[in-house]
Amino acid sequence: MKIALIAHDKKKNDIIQFAQAYKYSLEKHELYATGTTGMKISEHTGLSLHRFQSGPLGGDQQIGSMVAENNMDMIIFFRDPLTAQPHEPDITALLRLCDVYNIPLATNMGTAEVLIHALERGDLKWREIIHDNEGK
Numbered sequence: 580m581k582i583a584l585i586a587h588d589k590k591k592n593d594i595i596q597f598a599q600a601y602k603y604s605l606e607k608h609e610l611y612a613t614g615t616t617g618m619k620i621s622e623h624t625g626l627s628l629h630r631f632q633s634g635p636l637g638g639d640q641q642i643g644s645m646v647a648e649n650n651m652d653m654i655i656f657f658r659d660p661l662t663a664q665p666h667e668p669d670i671t672a673l674l675r676l677c678d679v680y681n682i683p684l685a686t687n688m689g690t691a692e693v694l695i696h697a698l699e700r701g702d703l704k705w706r707e708i709i710h711d712n713e714g715k
């Protein structure tokens with residue numbers, strides 16, 4: 580499964596703690612991240628991730644392009660709902676594409692934990708069926 584991890588600055592500590600707590604689940608998958616989030620997760624956990632640009636420089640859009648190809652299976656995006664972001668349109672576009680393609684998306688720690696347990700239980704196997712049907 581391809582999983583993207585993204586966090587706004589005030590949520591970076593949360594995503595680091597999340598990645599530390601679920602390292603042994605996450606490491607079984609192909610991980611992607613926006614630039615700074617990926618660097619911090621990698622530094623604190625040793626997990627290896629494919630890092631895109633930083634969010635304000637297009638990282639959300641790069642992840643969005645994978646979603647648009649139905650090539651991303653789950654997104655954990657700890658958004659900061661209390662701080663305006665210069666790239667708000669990119670963020671909205673990414674969330675919208677998740678809805679277009681029915682991609683499981685967690686925007687806070689509570690939902691992220693539910694998703695990761697679902698992943699561990701195999702509830703997201705339907706994504707593999709989709710990839711098999713598309714020959715990916």
Ligand SMILES: O=C(CO)COP(=O)(O)O
Nearest residue numbers: 613614615616633634635
């Ligand atoms: O801004 C972001 C998501 O919208 C995250 O970008 P960074 O991981 O580079 O901080």
